[in-house]
Amino acid sequence: MSTDAVSTGRAASYRLGEEHLSLEAVESLSARKGEPLWLLEKRRQGWELFERLPTPNWTRGIRNWWSSNMNEVDFDRLKPYADAVSTGGAASYSQLTQYQLAEQHPTGEGENSGDLSSGKLIQHNSEVVQVELSEEAKTAGVWFGSLDQAVIEKPELVQQYFMTRAVLVGEDRITALHAALWSGGLFLYVPKGVVLSAPFQAFFYADEPGLASFSHTLVVLGKNSSVKLIEEHRSPDSPVHSFDGGVVEILVGEGAKAEYYNPQEWGNGYFNYSVKRAVIGRDGFQRWVVATLGSSSSWVNVESVLEGQGAQAETTGLSFSTGEQHFDVKTKSLHAAPHTSANTLFKAVLDDASLTGFQGGIRVLPAGQQTDSFLEDHTLFLSDASKADALPSLDVDANDVRCSHGATIGMIDAEQIFYLQSRGLDRSEAEKMIVAGFFEDVIQRVPLESVRERLRDSIDAKQGGDGSLRVSGGESLMFNLNEID
Amino acid sequence: MAKELIIKDLHVNVDDKEIIKGVNLTIRQGEVHAIMGPNGSGKSTLSNTIMGHPRYTVTSGDIIFDGESIVGLSADRRARRGLFLAFQYPMAVPGVSVSNFLRTALTNIRKGDVTQEIKPQNLDVQGDRPLYEKETTKAKVGGDGANIDRKKKEMLIKPAEFRKILNEKLALLQMDSKYTKRYLNDGFSGGEKKRLEVLQMAVLSPKIAFLDEPDSGLDIDAIKVVGSGVQALKGPEMGIVIITHQQRILTYLKPDFVHVMMQGLVVKEGGPELADQIEEGGYAWIREEFGLQVTAEEEREEVELNVN
Numbered sequence: 003m004s005t006d007a008v009s010t011g012r013a014a015s016y017r018l019g020e021e022h023l024s025l026e027a028v029e030s031l032s033a034r035k036g037e038p039l040w041l042l043e044k045r046r047q048g049w050e051l052f053e054r055l056p057t058p059n060w061t062r063g064i065r066n067w068w069s070s071n072m073n074e075v076d077f078d079r080l081k082p083y084a085d086a087v088s089t090g091g092a093a094s095y096s097q098l099t100q101y102q103l104a105e106q107h108p109t110g111e112g113e114n115s116g117d118l119s120s121g122k123l124i125q126h127n128s129e130v131v132q133v134e135l136s137e138e139a140k141t142a143g144v145w146f147g148s149l150d151q152a153v154i155e156k157p158e159l160v161q162q163y164f165m166t167r168a169v170l171v172g173e174d175r176i177t178a179l180h181a182a183l184w185s186g187g188l189f190l191y192v193p194k195g196v197v198l199s200a201p202f203q204a205f206f207y208a209d210e211p212g213l214a215s216f217s218h219t220l221v222v223l224g225k226n227s228s229v230k231l232i233e234e235h236r237s238p239d240s241p242v243h244s245f246d247g248g249v250v251e252i253l254v255g256e257g258a259k260a261e262y263y264n265p266q267e268w269g270n271g272y273f274n275y276s277v278k279r280a281v282i283g284r285d286g287f288q289r290w291v292v293a294t295l296g297s298s299s300s301w302v303n304v305e306s307v308l309e310g311q312g313a314q315a316e317t318t319g320l321s322f323s324t325g326e327q328h329f330d331v332k333t334k335s336l337h338a339a340p341h342t343s344a345n346t347l348f349k350a351v352l353d354d355a356s357l358t359g360f361q362g363g364i365r366v367l368p369a370g371q372q373t374d375s376f377l378e379d380h381t382l383f384l385s386d387a388s389k390a391d392a393l394p395s396l397d398v399d400a401n402d403v404r405c406s407h408g409a410t411i412g413m414i415d416a417e418q419i420f421y422l423q424s425r426g427l428d429r430s431e432a433e434k435m436i437v438a439g440f441f442e443d444v445i446q447r448v449p450l451e452s453v454r455e456r457l458r459d460s461i462d463a464k465q466g467g468d469g470s471l472r473v474s475g476g477e478s479l480m481f482n483l484n485e486i487d
Numbered sequence: 488m489a490k491e492l493i494i495k496d497l498h499v500n501v502d503d504k505e506i507i508k509g510v511n512l513t514i515r516q517g518e519v520h521a522i523m524g525p526n527g528s529g530k531s532t533l534s535n536t537i538m539g540h541p542r543y544t545v546t547s548g549d550i551i552f553d554g555e556s557i558v559g560l561s562a563d564r565r566a567r568r569g570l571f572l573a574f575q576y577p578m579a580v581p582g583v584s585v586s587n588f589l590r591t592a593l594t595n596i597r598k599g600d601v602t603q604e605i606k607p608q609n610l611d612v613q614g615d616r617p618l619y620e621k622e623t624t625k626a627k628v629g630g631d632g633a634n635i636d637r638k639k640k641e642m643l644i645k646p647a648e649f650r651k652i653l654n655e656k657l658a659l660l661q662m663d664s665k666y667t668k669r670y671l672n673d674g675f676s677g678g679e680k681k682r683l684e685v686l687q688m689a690v691l692s693p694k695i696a697f698l699d700e701p702d703s704g705l706d707i708d709a710i711k712v713v714g715s716g717v718q719a720l721k722g723p724e725m726g727i728v729i730i731t732h733q734q735r736i737l738t739y740l741k742p743d744f745v746h747v748m749m750q751g752l753v754v755k756e757g758g759p760e761l762a763d764q765i766e767e768g769g770y771a772w773i774r775e776e777f778g779l780q781v782t783a784e785e786e787r788e789e790v791e792l793n794v795n
Binding site: 415416417418420421422423424425426427428429431432435436438439440441442443 | 539540541562563565566567571572574578580581582583588591592593595596671687
């Protein structure tokens with residue numbers, strides 16, 4: 003099935019009639035979508051909480067030396083909705099096409115025969131513009147498409163699981179705003195026993211300056227089913243503050259297996275606040291691989307609720323901040339049943355004057371006996387001017403558990419650089435190679451070679467791989483040198 | 488004409504302390520040299536200085552390769568002129584496969600050293616140069632590599648050509664190709680690391696190669712493997728300098744010249760017979776000949792040797 007190019011023929015840009023975030027915008031969005039009353043009520047509830055709650059913040063230490071950037075978001079200046087055709091016009095759509103072409107002709111050298119997909123979805127600004135579903139998945143009874151469409155076609159399932167179990171409307175101010183203004187996103191329902199090895203791919207692209215986008219991903223997996231989902235977020239740089247407040251909810255049924263991969267590459271000017279949570283049933287398995295590369299400021303929460311006996315979670319995070327980017331990553335493994343296990347690995351590289359904060363939490367409830375939980379984080383600095391804050395926490399209320407934490411933090415190793423330089427690589431090539439190697443074990447967990455290759459390219463480009471002038475520690479050293487001479 | 492590496496009255500400081508106190512050496516393509524000496528005699532300092540380690544400062548003297556002083560060049564530019572150092576303790580770089588790394592390295596080496604483009608990111612930058620070194624010459628840490636853009640992979644040597652070279656060298660050294668799929672020195676045993684250094688030397692085919700204690704920490708069988716590996720690479724195009732304090736590896740690789748270093752100086756030079764004399768009588772007789780005192784560091788080593 004294909005709902006292609008919905009918007010190309012339409013008048014320049016459909017508006018809600020509201021330029022700002024407001025209750026009126028919330029109601030007109032719901033009316034435009036022709037939503038049922040329960041959903042409108044949920045949106046209203048979200049708006050009401052948004053107006054009441056404080057913006058989430060994360061501060062530490064004397065004089066709050068570490069603080070997330072979300073307070074800087076000026077909600078009054080954000081637009082609540084934008085059609086697929088933006089003020090930017092046709093150029094943006096061709097970029098989408100390029101993306102698809104790139105998909106068909108991956109740049110990697112190796113084997114790409116495995117790059118089949120079970121389904122594809124493209125969202126442009128606030129609208130889903132294209133959905134494809136493989137015959138195999140369709141025949142197996144899988145439902146895959148935009149969440150808006152799911153509200154119409156699968157109302158019971160959506161009503162049962164949408165912001166009721168994994169992520170709740172009133173969790174925090176931005177999640178409440180999400181509940182009020184969500185648009186687009188996807189719903190993936192996999193019936194009992196259906197195992198699909200080819201991943202689903204969703205691509206979120208935005209190019210409307212000043213847009214606040216709120217895509218919602220809802221995945222419901224039946225007993226013993228298994229799927230992979232890759233969500234990529236991309237945008238050009240935005241001249242004014244833009245915002246993305248996405249929510250991902252994954253409900254992993256008994257013995258089911260969910261794998262979720264998310265390279266985030268919003269452009270400069272973007273603020274990103276994202277809540278991703280899985281609720282995992284008995285003997286279920288959830289894998290997260292979340293890469294933070296883009297946006298001016300990002301705060302991503304990745305949480306696994308191990309609700310059924312024997313549930314397992316594996317969380318892998320990667321972040322590479324450069325320039326003045328500020329990234330915060332929070333992970334949490336909540337052990338709520340016996341014999342659950344979780345493994346969390348977070349790797350960060352920082353360059354220039356960027357900041358990266360990591361909070362990794364293991365929480366074991368009294369019922370979580372025989373929990374096995376491990377948390378590991380590694381931080382690599384390329385410049386003296388960057389700052390990182392790593393805060394692991396273990397909060398255990400059961401007496402028969404195995405929980406541990408390991409961390410390393412340090413500057414890039416001068417001896418490694420010398421070793422590579424002695425083989426003819428110049429300093430920046432040596433650094434690139436070390437950084438690429440540092441991330442490689444994380445990248446290896448992504449199932450598609452084309453996505454792995456795009457990730458490697460993006461990491462490379464962040465180190466001046468595109469030939470653009472790089473402002474880095476090296477240059478600040480140059481100034482020191484001039485002073486010495 | 489054979490290229491020459493000339494070390495002229497070289498003085499080298501490490502952290503403000505003089506380690507090399509006036510060394511003279513000339514090495515030509517096609518020759519095999521052995522530099523022997525007890526621990527702390529400055530052997531490793533010498534090889535690291537020649538390769539351009541930024542921690543070592545040349546306070547006076549010169550290093551001339553192929554008629555040009557290389558003292559101020561970064562390590563990568565020295566490598567691209569044809570120098571090589573097999574490290575005593577090779578660094579592990581997790582996540583970087585041996586074959587990927589070697590392909591990038593060979594691309595750079597083949598490109599040779601070129602006139603630097605005047606771009607800010609290509610300027611040689613001195614990293615951790617302390618204030619006290621005013622009048623000294625020190626290796627730069629910047630350099631100008633092939634600047635391989637991932638998007639323009641065609642700049643790299645073609646995979647088929649590279650694989651052919653790699654397989655040839657693996658066969659020559661009787662090494663398994665499984666090495667090349669592993670991450671660079673990551674989880675390698677001592678012997679595997681040393682063999683990988685020899686493989687790198689084989690692939691990059693330098694004009695002058697220093698091997699810094701390629702035998703340290705290895706058992707007799709492994710020394711034989713490494714020694715005969717280097718022997719297989721020997722040829723008129725390659726000058727080889729083996730740094731060691733044991734004579735054993737030299738039974739597989741006969742040196743043309745042996746130099747004995749002690750306390751920062753080359754104190755004795757000769758042919759292969761000198762290595763045999765050291766095997767027989769240790770370093771004590773040379774020390775006596777020159778009236779040198781045993782340093783604390785040397786003493787430690789004597790004890791270790793006795794234990795062995």
